[in-house]
Amino acid sequence: MISIDLIQSTAETLMDKAAIEIPQDYLDGLRATAAVEDGDLSSFVLQAMLENYEAAKEDRRAMCGDTGCPRWYVKMGNEAVVEGGPVALEQALRQATANATNGVPLRPNRVHPLWRTDHDNNVGIGAPEIEYGFEPEPGQWIDLTTVHKGGLFGTDYRMLFPSDGIEGIRRFFLDSLVAFGKRGLACQPAIIGIGLGGSKDTCMVLGKRAACLRTVGDRNPDPEIAKLEEEFRELGNSIGMGAMGFVGKSMVIDCHIEVGYCHTGGMQMSVHAFCLSSRRAVARIRADGQVEYRTDPEWFTPYQRRETVGWNNGHREAAE
Amino acid sequence: MSAPRKIALSTTPTPEALAELRLGDVVYLDGTIYTAREGVYMRALEKNANIPMELPAESAANFHCSPAATINGDGSFTLGAVTATASFRFAKWIGPWMERSGAKLIIGKGGMSSADYKRDFVPNGAIYLTTVGYGTGALLGRGVQAVKAVHWNEELGLAQAMWVLECSGMGPFIVASDLDGNCLFERENAKIAPGLAAAYEGTRPAVLKRYGETDDRTDEVI
Numbered sequence: 203m204i205s206i207d208l209i210q211s212t213a214e215t216l217m218d219k220a221a222i223e224i225p226q227d228y229l230d231g232l233r234a235t236a237a238v239e240d241g242d243l244s245s246f247v248l249q250a251m252l253e254n255y256e257a258a259k260e261d262r263r264a265m266c267g268d269t270g271c272p273r274w275y276v277k278m279g280n281e282a283v284v285e286g287g288p289v290a291l292e293q294a295l296r297q298a299t300a301n302a303t304n305g306v307p308l309r310p311n312r313v314h315p316l317w318r319t320d321h322d323n324n325v326g327i328g329a330p331e332i333e334y335g336f337e338p339e340p341g342q343w344i345d346l347t348t349v350h351k352g353g354l355f356g357t358d359y360r361m362l363f364p365s366d367g368i369e370g371i372r373r374f375f376l377d378s379l380v381a382f383g384k385r386g387l388a389c390q391p392a393i394i395g396i397g398l399g400g401s402k403d404t405c406m407v408l409g410k411r412a413a414c415l416r417t418v419g420d421r422n423p424d425p426e427i428a429k430l431e432e433e434f435r436e437l438g439n440s441i442g443m444g445a446m447g448f449v450g451k452s453m454v455i456d457c458h459i460e461v462g463y464c465h466t467g468g469m470q471m472s473v474h475a476f477c478l479s480s481r482r483a484v485a486r487i488r489a490d491g492q493v494e495y496r497t498d499p500e501w502f503t504p505y506q507r508r509e510t511v512g513w514n515n516g517h518r519e520a521a522e
Numbered sequence: 523m524s525a526p527r528k529i530a531l532s533t534t535p536t537p538e539a540l541a542e543l544r545l546g547d548v549v550y551l552d553g554t555i556y557t558a559r560e561g562v563y564m565r566a567l568e569k570n571a572n573i574p575m576e577l578p579a580e581s582a583a584n585f586h587c588s589p590a591a592t593i594n595g596d597g598s599f600t601l602g603a604v605t606a607t608a609s610f611r612f613a614k615w616i617g618p619w620m621e622r623s624g625a626k627l628i629i630g631k632g633g634m635s636s637a638d639y640k641r642d643f644v645p646n647g648a649i650y651l652t653t654v655g656y657g658t659g660a661l662l663g664r665g666v667q668a669v670k671a672v673h674w675n676e677e678l679g680l681a682q683a684m685w686v687l688e689c690s691g692m693g694p695f696i697v698a699s700d701l702d703g704n705c706l707f708e709r710e711n712a713k714i715a716p717g718l719a720a721a722y723e724g725t726r727p728a729v730l731k732r733y734g735e736t737d738d739r740t741d742e743v744i
Binding site: 221242243246247250251253254255257258261263264265266267268269303304306307308309310311313318319320322354355360361362363365366367369370372373374376380384385386387389437440441442443445446447448449477478479 | 524525526546548587588589590591592600601602603604605606607608610631632633652654655656657658659660661662663664679680681694696707710711713714717718720721722724725726727728729730
């Protein structure tokens with residue numbers, strides 16, 4: 203059984219890490235981008251951001267004043283048992299969110315959509331979101347990932363159709379980048395996540411997870427999709443725009459695409475920008491009390507992307 | 523590639539100091555700034571509440587911001603990172619606010635339009651400073667020496683309250699409008715726009731359009 207107190211204390215540490223420490227994969231990606239940026243204002247912005255990450259770590263203060271909307275991704279091994287059950291787990295994550303909001307401190311961003319009232323702790327109706335995944339991997343373990351995605355800008359959805367084809371996908375990708383890239387509203391350069399297919403809601407979920415739960419440099423295992431990811435990264439960096447919408451070539455640190463089976467007549471598409479403060483932190487907690495921290499959520503496993511009815515001992519069944 | 527100029531500026535700047543600034547200059551602020559966004563604007567301008575500060579004597583620098591901060595049990599403050607929010611949403615209040623408050627520096631994210639600058643900023647002798655990034659929240663947080671007060675916290679909540687911050691060398695900010703109402707972001711967009719056509723080669727508009735994106739109510743959408 204996995205200790206509920208350990209879950210809550212680990213979750214509080216994760217909230218702190220996510221808000222303060224830029225993940226290494228994103229930092230490496232931004233450094234590589236800064237090295238080739240030749241727009242003078244764009245270049246100044248990227249250098250200022252690199253200094254900002256250092257200042258955040260040195261001072262143990264949040265890297266950005268808009269600390270986003272904290273949310274949780276919970277993944278459990280098939281044999282995991284949490285002390286107190288799933289209700290206790292959700293309570294612990296909500297408590298950790300509230301404690302860290304006042305402790306780090308984070309900005310209490312979450313308000314009621316109509317009355318604009320809040321509890322000054324980022325907890326409320328449906329907040330923080332808690333999403334779940336499961337893995338066949340043996341052992342009593344639970345992975346907690348917190349993502350504090352920022353930004354009111356940079357995300358869009360459109361119902362495309364098979365006749366729109368790759369030209370239509372490319373078009374909507376560019377439309378989204380330019381619309382939100384002007385004046386830097388998307389806080390680019392960003393990790394761009396694209397969801398294709400599913401239904402409207404799952405398409406949005408896939409795109410958001412593609413942006414937030416995959417690391418810079420990671421490629422989709424489908425080689426054709428992997429090629430598209432690289433093509434879109436280059437395309438995004440070739441529009442002549444850089445950080446803050448200034449003249450430059452740094453829009454996309456990396457592009458990740460996730461797909462889901464959709465209605466035969468449609469081709470849903472969503473675009474998500476995980477900004478210059480791409481806040482994510484992960485820990486694996488085991489029943490024996492071990493905690494391992496990392497920054498790669500390792501969310502998209504073969505099991506999460508499975509195409510078949512069954513799953514036996516980690517081996518994919520034949521498609522037929 | 524030339525590095526931008528770096529300039530120290532008071533939060534109660536003289537007209538001469540503002541006239542010196544050019545689009546793209548990098549500015550660091552000394553003095554008192556206050557946060558005010560939609561909550562403060564609505565309360566001050568639509569409900570005609572008395573502004574709880576001496577403006578612009580205390581500060582002529584309005585920051586579109588909600589800090590990552592908390593008010594402790596003993597009434598002290600813990601302030602971490604500070605980042606701006608997008609300013610274009612406040613266009614309808616900014617003219618009346620500058621007339622009422624005497625603000626000369628509007629600080630935020632993404633600037634406003636040159637039409638806003640010419641209509642509201644130029645007559646008030648004000649300019650716009652954009653934060654950098656976005657956002658260099660930790661660097662800006664370092665520039666805050668002290669939280670002097672938080673006004674209207676009870677009425678508006680922490681995020682919308684009027685935070686009064688004592689600053690020293692706070693920055694970087696980039697000059698995004700000048701006293702003539704020229705707009706840095708529009709200048710950059712004008713440079714970028716001609717090249718976009720090449721990026722759009724090999725794309726096609728969606729077969730189903732979105733109704734409501736034009737004002738043509740007879741639009742067939744397809």
